[in-house]
Amino acid sequence: MFYKHKSDSAPMAWRKRRTRLNDVAEGLVKVGALQFGAFTLPSGTESSYFVNLRGLPSYPGVYRAVVEALSDLVTKKVPKADALCAVPIGGLLLASPMAVALKKPLVYTRIEKQENERLVEGEVRPGWNVVIVGDLATSGKTILSAAEIIEDEGGKVSSAVVLIDRLEGAREKLSKRGIALHAVTDMVELADTLYSMELLSKDNVKAITKSVGGR
Numbered sequence: 190m191f192y193k194h195k196s197d198s199a200p201m202a203w204r205k206r207r208t209r210l211n212d213v214a215e216g217l218v219k220v221g222a223l224q225f226g227a228f229t230l231p232s233g234t235e236s237s238y239f240v241n242l243r244g245l246p247s248y249p250g251v252y253r254a255v256v257e258a259l260s261d262l263v264t265k266k267v268p269k270a271d272a273l274c275a276v277p278i279g280g281l282l283l284a285s286p287m288a289v290a291l292k293k294p295l296v297y298t299r300i301e302k303q304e305n306e307r308l309v310e311g312e313v314r315p316g317w318n319v320v321i322v323g324d325l326a327t328s329g330k331t332i333l334s335a336a337e338i339i340e341d342e343g344g345k346v347s348s349a350v351v352l353i354d355r356l357e358g359a360r361e362k363l364s365k366r367g368i369a370l371h372a373v374t375d376m377v378e379l380a381d382t383l384y385s386m387e388l389l390s391k392d393n394v395k396a397i398t399k400s401v402g403g404r
Contacts, residue, residue: 209258210374213352214382216251218389220244225393232328237396240353242279242324255352256286258373263291263320266371267348271317272296274309274346276335279324283352287322298335308338315343326351326370329359336368353379356401376401 217223221244228239245252263270275284275297288295296311296319313319319339321332326349336346346368354360354372363370374382380397383389 209254210378210382211386212254213251213258213373214379215386215388216248216254217242217379218383220248220251223383223389225396230327232330234328234357236400238393238400240325240355242352243282246282252286255373256283256290259283259322259350259352260287260290262350262371262373263287263322266350266369267318267320269318270320270348272313272319272344273322274298274313274319274335274339274344276321276323276331280322283324284322296339298338309342313339313342313344317344319344319346321346321349321368323349323351325353325355326359326363326372327355327357329362329370332359332363332368332370333366336366 217240222241224239224241225237226239228236230236230239242255245255263273270293272294273284273288273291273296275281275295277298277300281297284295284297287293294311296309296313298309299307321335321339323332326332332349332351336349339346348369348371349363350371352373354370354375356375356377360370376397380389380394384391384394
């Protein structure tokens, strides 16, 4: 019988993450989720690239890889979460299958409510530790808005998970409000990964790093 030394777990975990990141990165390119040009983001800022994850459900393989990566992130970073809260609209596409896989209740917030509607759909029990789920983090405004709605319902929010951190201030803004941002990857790591796989040009990498201040 062979016994694995404890230190072996770190390289194995790194290799697993690297493999998963490669799969997700390659998948996003294949489905056209990463686009370059002149874009105005929902936050109002201008960007030389855009990440559109709303079409992921049309590609089951990539969709599954993304959902599994996010589900594992919740398990590792927020194991005591009582429920998930999806932000509109991209977050709901990801949080729904995550909730089924993790066997956790799901609620979702609205951008604005119509007559006789609530800003949150679903039950939030007082004292619940609720994790906000989104597709991307840019300014952090949408996540903060969802967190405030959940807290008004009696829940507690100390963590948010997203697929990609655009590295444009969300992490710092959320930290000031006591919310830790956990991301599967960030745009610099994603760009470097795709470049190493020869799936992204040097000019596109520069366009991304320029948007995040060269970090």
